[in-house]
Amino acid sequence: MTEATMTAKERVLRTLKGEKVTPVPCFSGVGNVTTKGLEKLGYRFADLHNDAQKMAEAAMTSWELFGYECVVIPFDLCLEAEALGCVMNPYAETEELLYPTIKEKSKLTTEQLRAAATPELLKKGRIPLVIEAARIVREKVGDQVAIGSYVLGPFTLGGQINELEVILKGSLKKPEEMKEYLDALADVIILVGNHLLQNGIDYISVREMGATSDVLSPRVFKKVIFPALKKVADNMASPNILHICGSVLPVIDMMAECGYSALSIDSKTPMKEAREKTGEKTVILGNFNPFATLNTGDAEGAYNVAAQCVRDGVNGVHPGCDIWPTAKPENLEAMMKAVRETSV
Amino acid sequence: MALDSAKKEELLKRLAQGVVEFEDDEVREAAQEWVDTGEDTYDAIFDGLVSGMEEVGKLFSAQEYFVPEMLMAADSLYIGLDILKPQMKPRDSGVKGAVVIGTVQGDVHDIGKNIVKMMFDVAGFNVYDLGRDVPLEDFLKKQLETNSDIVCLSAMMTTTMMGMPKVIEMIRAKNPNCKIMIGGAPITDDIVGKFGADATAKDASNALEEAVKMVVSLREIQKEANAKS
Numbered sequence: 398m399t400e401a402t403m404t405a406k407e408r409v410l411r412t413l414k415g416e417k418v419t420p421v422p423c424f425s426g427v428g429n430v431t432t433k434g435l436e437k438l439g440y441r442f443a444d445l446h447n448d449a450q451k452m453a454e455a456a457m458t459s460w461e462l463f464g465y466e467c468v469v470i471p472f473d474l475c476l477e478a479e480a481l482g483c484v485m486n487p488y489a490e491t492e493e494l495l496y497p498t499i500k501e502k503s504k505l506t507t508e509q510l511r512a513a514a515t516p517e518l519l520k521k522g523r524i525p526l527v528i529e530a531a532r533i534v535r536e537k538v539g540d541q542v543a544i545g546s547y548v549l550g551p552f553t554l555g556g557q558i559n560e561l562e563v564i565l566k567g568s569l570k571k572p573e574e575m576k577e578y579l580d581a582l583a584d585v586i587i588l589v590g591n592h593l594l595q596n597g598i599d600y601i602s603v604r605e606m607g608a609t610s611d612v613l614s615p616r617v618f619k620k621v622i623f624p625a626l627k628k629v630a631d632n633m634a635s636p637n638i639l640h641i642c643g644s645v646l647p648v649i650d651m652m653a654e655c656g657y658s659a660l661s662i663d664s665k666t667p668m669k670e671a672r673e674k675t676g677e678k679t680v681i682l683g684n685f686n687p688f689a690t691l692n693t694g695d696a697e698g699a700y701n702v703a704a705q706c707v708r709d710g711v712n713g714v715h716p717g718c719d720i721w722p723t724a725k726p727e728n729l730e731a732m733m734k735a736v737r738e739t740s741v
Numbered sequence: 742m743a744l745d746s747a748k749k750e751e752l753l754k755r756l757a758q759g760v761v762e763f764e765d766d767e768v769r770e771a772a773q774e775w776v777d778t779g780e781d782t783y784d785a786i787f788d789g790l791v792s793g794m795e796e797v798g799k800l801f802s803a804q805e806y807f808v809p810e811m812l813m814a815a816d817s818l819y820i821g822l823d824i825l826k827p828q829m830k831p832r833d834s835g836v837k838g839a840v841v842i843g844t845v846q847g848d849v850h851d852i853g854k855n856i857v858k859m860m861f862d863v864a865g866f867n868v869y870d871l872g873r874d875v876p877l878e879d880f881l882k883k884q885l886e887t888n889s890d891i892v893c894l895s896a897m898m899t900t901t902m903m904g905m906p907k908v909i910e911m912i913r914a915k916n917p918n919c920k921i922m923i924g925g926a927p928i929t930d931d932i933v934g935k936f937g938a939d940a941t942a943k944d945a946s947n948a949l950e951e952a953v954k955m956v957v958s959l960r961e962i963q964k965e966a967n968a969k970s
């Protein structure tokens with residue numbers, strides 16, 4: 398099949414297999430619904446999280462409106478935490494659009510997590526709802542575009558279900574205990590990730606932004622975080638993407654060593670240096686600052702930023718973190734155009 | 742046992758070093774020894790504990806220390822503070838007062854806010870910590886209830902930051918004399934002006950260092966006020 402006739406889904410899945418695709422795909426493994434998309438549907442952001450139909454429709458809008466090459470569900474970071482007994486706040490009452498957060502933490506211990514990591518867990522919270530949403534999306538888009546979803550990394554998930562301060566200090570003070578804890582969380586993540594991949598999700602991101610080198614020393618990363626991230630990579634089906642935003646240059650070699658299909662980084666990690674440290678084989682997605690580029694910047698700037706990512710040698714153009722919904726439509730269009738028009 | 746200058750130097754060093762190396766026991770013992778002399782603990786807090794925290798700030802900026810190290814040092818500082826504070830002679834400088842602090846609605850990033858709060862604790866303020874993800878009206882409610890001098894708003898996201906001007910407007914309408922300080926990674930001097938706040942910590946990227954600077958300047962104001970009195 399020639400590249401001209403490749404579907405967006407093939408372009409993304411081939412990229413994640415390490416094949417060179419020209420032009421590179423422009424997609425992400427994290428949230429990308431826009432207020433433009435919501436307006437078109439007449440939905441409020443807060444109404445999407447607990448409704449499979451609305452979630453599915455909203456998730457498809459960036460693909461439909463801008464040709465963004467993915468459909469990603471859900472939109473918040475609470476899926477596994479909820480299944481583990483936490484309570485989410487969707488901000489249904491607030492006027493402004495806000496990303497949901499955890500308002501009550503279940504504070505499960507290592508033993509409780511071990512006990513929770515059974516297939517029973519997969520019936521809890523909104524896990525079935527996300528799978529239903531994936532089914533609805535598939536019905537609509539068929540094999541045109543890949544459906545992505547995500548799980549949190551062990552450390553970041555730990556910070557959702559427990560007080561992050563306790564986990565941060567534990568990583569330094571009681572590394573052995575913390576390794577056990579993250580190991581138990583890894584089992585939960587593997588379970589949920591594989592379940593999603595077996596039920597209509599085409600690729601999955603593991604979002605471990607809590608363990609960025611802005612927060613944790615490379616020493617702690619190596620000793621405490623790396624073993625759990627490696628366990629996830631070893632036991633979760635592919636394609637999978639390890640996403641850590643913030644500056645991760647000091648640990649990018651370890652991220653590569655974990656063995657994920659691809660790494661995703663943001664603008665705080667310079668692409669050229671990242672490439673030098675990981676080598677040509679590592680698939681790297683990135684690496685622009687979504688808010689500055691798509692929300693506050695203009696179309697020309699967005700074009701240049703996206704084109705620069707391609708020239709810097711990313712295997713896929715991917716916003717650092719979530720695209721914030723109020724992103725300007727003309728900026729998204731410029732980003733897509735730049736990626737189509739730029740080659741290395 | 743009296744506190745001669747050699748002993749004083751030794752204890753100050755142990756307090757500062759104890760914070761830098763997060764040696765809780767060392768800080769606890771040194772603080773207790775100081776308290777046992779019956780002397781005023783003002784210097785122990787500022788030239789011991791806080792000077793240790795300033796060093797931690799430098800190590801953080803130099804990327805030798807990271808967030809866990811900073812949190813552990815803060816814990817050690819609090820251990821010392823709990824022992825020393827009851828014996829600190831009140832300074833009748835005008836700066837001591839009450840602060841309402843919290844991270845605005847929609848935002849759960851509270852590590853930075855907690856560090857800022859610690860500095861107010863050290864400086865002897867009455868701190869009312871509303872926590873994170875605080876509904877915007879709650880800042881006003883607490884300010885009115887406590888008649889605090891300062892309200893501190895923290896936000897780490899460009900998006901949640903947009904809640905700040907709403908809080909500022911609410912407070913200004915009811916209590917124009919209240920000082921409002923805003924901070925967090927997306928806050929710049931420009932934004933302070935735009936939102937109508939009174940101040941921010943100068944360089945948010947320099948995380949701890951900036952918060953420490955705030956206390957240092959507070960300390961200077963305190964000193965000045967003391968010198969005048």
Ligand code: B12
Nearest residue numbers: 611718848849850851852853895898899924925942948949
């Ligand atoms: C840790 C972290 C988290 C943790 C937070 C846990 C917690 N309990 O705090 C978790 C993993 C839960 C998290 C989640 C998310 N995060 Co986050 N997170 C961070 C991270 C890595 C570090 C923040 C931190 O603690 N720094 C250390 C402290 C010491 O520094 P500080 O907060 O800046 O505080 C200092 C100063 O700012 C100042 N200061 C702070 N407050 C105040 C107040 C006053 C009055 C004053 C004077 C000064 C002051 O003094 C402090 C001490 O020195 C930053 C990236 C970064 N490097 O900053 C992203 C970051 C803040 N997160 C971000 C995002 C987008 C998110 C998420 C939406 C998910 C995502 N896509 O990654 C969710 C949203 C959660 C929510 N709704 O709030 C973005 C924000 C982008 C933006 N500009 O809008 C950042 C910048 C990452 C990025 N590069 O995109 N995150």
